[in-house]
Amino acid sequence: MITFNPYAPRLCKLVEVKTETPTIKTFVLEMPEPFHFRAGQFIELTLPGAGEAPFTPSSSPLEHDRLETTVIRTGSMTDRLHEVEPGAWLGVRGPFGKGYPIEKYRGKEILVVGGGCGLAPLRSLIYQLLSESYRYRRISIKYGAREPDELLYRDSYATWTAERPNVDFTCTVDAGAPGWTGRVGLVTTLLSGLDLSLPDTVAFVCGPEVMLKFVTLTLLKEGLSAEQIYLSMNRRMSCGIGQCGRCSIGPYYLCKDGPDMNYAAIQQYENVF
C-alpha cells in the first residue's frame, strides 16, 4: 500500500498575510511538523482550484514552525492567492532543490544582488548569512526595485546592517517618487566600481530574467568570472523531483540541480534567460 505520494501536497494553515507593496504580499504558514530547509531551496505551493506554483521561502531557515513566502501578483494563480484570507488551508510540497552553497564560501566576500520581488528568496539567504556573519569577510547587499513603493522589507534594512560592520546594504529605484531621497537608477548602477576584493567575491543574484541577464553582464564586465556568479532561476519548476522535465536547462533540472545555478554551468546553453 502506497502511503507517500510525492505529488500530493501537505496541508498547512495560513495564519497571516502581510501586505508588503501594492503588488506583493507575504504569506505566513504554520507548519504541522517542523519544516527544515536550506536558503535557496523552494517549495511548491498549492491553492486549491487555482493550481500549484514554485515559490522560495523568504523566512529564516533557522525557523522551523513557521514558513513565510513572499509572492508577487503576476498570473492567474497568484491573483487568486492574493485574495486568500488568514485561516485558509494551503498545500505545500518540498523543500526541493539544492539551496545556496554558502558553506563553500566561508571567509569570502558575499555579494547579494536582488531585483524587485527577487529579494524574497534572498531574504532567507540574508538571514542565514547574518546568523553567522562572522564567518564571512564581507556581506554586501544590493537591491533595486521599480519605484519606492515596490521596495520589499523596508523596515528590515537597518536591522540587517546594525552592529555588523562587515555588512552593508544599498538600494536603488528605477524611477523616483515625491519624497524619495535615495538613489535612482537600475540595480546594475550599484555594481560598477564595487569596493569588494573581486577575486574573493561570490555573487548570488535573484530577480526577473531581464535583470539577471544585465546583472550577469555587468558583473562579468566588472571582473567577476562566470564561476563566481549564482543565478536564481526560480520560475519554471513543477514536480520538484526531477521527473516532469519542465525546468530543464541543458542537462540540468533546476528542481534537482538548482534552482540557483552557477552561471559557468549554464552559460553555454540556449534560453538561459
Place this chain on the structure above:
Amino acid sequence: MLERSIVRTDFLPYARLPELRAVLEGRYRVVWQEAARAPGNAACRRRAPASRWKARALHIPSGADFFRPCARKWPSFPWATPAAPVAHQAPPRTDKPLALVNLRPCDLAALRILDDVFLSGDVVDPFYQARRQSTLIVSVDCVTPAPTCFCHLVGGAPFTDAGMGLHLSPLATGYRVHADSDAGERMITELALAPPELREEEELPARRQAAMEALAAANQRFTLTRSPYTTVAERAASDRWQDLFAGCVECGACCRVCPTCYCFYLFDELTGGGQEARCRRCRTWDSCITADYARMAGPPNAKPNPRPRLRTRFANRFDHKYRFHYETSGEYACVGCGRCAEVCMARSDPREVLRVLEQ
C-alpha cells in the same frame, strides 16, 4: 532493483507456444503487443485490446504506455476540513497482475530510461514502482526491421541478452528462453522446458548477425559518419534547423508515442464547495514541442515559456535525446524505435534530421 542477471536459459519449441500462452493467461492479464515488426512470429500476432493506447490506430504501442498511463488522478481529499487523513491510492486491485508480451529490445531500453527517471532519484514515483514490480515483461528479439527502425544508430541492437522477465530469442525450431526474474523462472518451471541443445544455441550468433545486417540494409540511406551526440552538440546553433522544423505543426504526436518521453504536467481538480470542497491532484502527459509547455506566469515583458520559438523547442527535443541525456548518463534518450517518424504528419524522421545536420 527491478532486474537481475540471467537466472535460467531454456528452449521452447514453436509447437509449444500455445502452452506458454495458456500458462501466461492463467496467471496474468496478458496484453499482446502486436507483432507486425516480426513477421514469422505468427503465434504472437494478435491485436492488443483497443483500450489504453495513446494513439492506437497509428503505431505499435511500446510497453512504456502501461507504466505512464496518459492521465492519473489520485484520490481526492477534503480541503476545507483537512483533519481527515489524505489517501494516496485507490484500494488495490484484486485481479491478476499484468503481463506485457512481445516487447522488443528497444522497448526494454526505453523502460530502462524511464526506470532511471522515476526510480533512481532521491524521491521515487511509488505508483510507477508498484506497477513495474507487479508486471511481467516478456520480450522477443527482432528478426525483420520495420522501415522506421534504427536502433543500431543509437547504440542499440535488434536483440538483447538482458530481458526484464522472460526473453525469447527466435531460433530455427523454437525460442531460446531466458528467465530474468523469479516470475519468469516460475513460467519456465511450470512449462517444464528443457535447456537448449548445443546446435540450437550455435545458430543464434548467425541469426543475430543477419538481423543486424537487415537493419543496416534498411537504413542505407541514413548511414551516419559521426555519432548523433557529436552531430547534435556541434550543430546546436546551426541554421540547418530552420529547414528541419518547417513542417512541424506542434501536434506533439512524437512525444506521445515516444517510449522514452516522460514530461508531465500536474494540475488540480476542485469539486464541491465550502466545507465539502475536495481537491484532486491529477497528472497528464505533456509535450515539449507545444508552445504552452512549461508556460510561466510573469510580468508582461517576461518570456511566456523557456523556449518561445518553435525552432528552439524542436532543437531542444533532439538536444535532450541525443546530447543532454548522453552527457549525463552515457546513453541516448532515443532507442531508435522510429515511432515518431511513423506518426509525424510532416514526415519528420530523426534519421533524416541527423543526416542533414551532419552534412
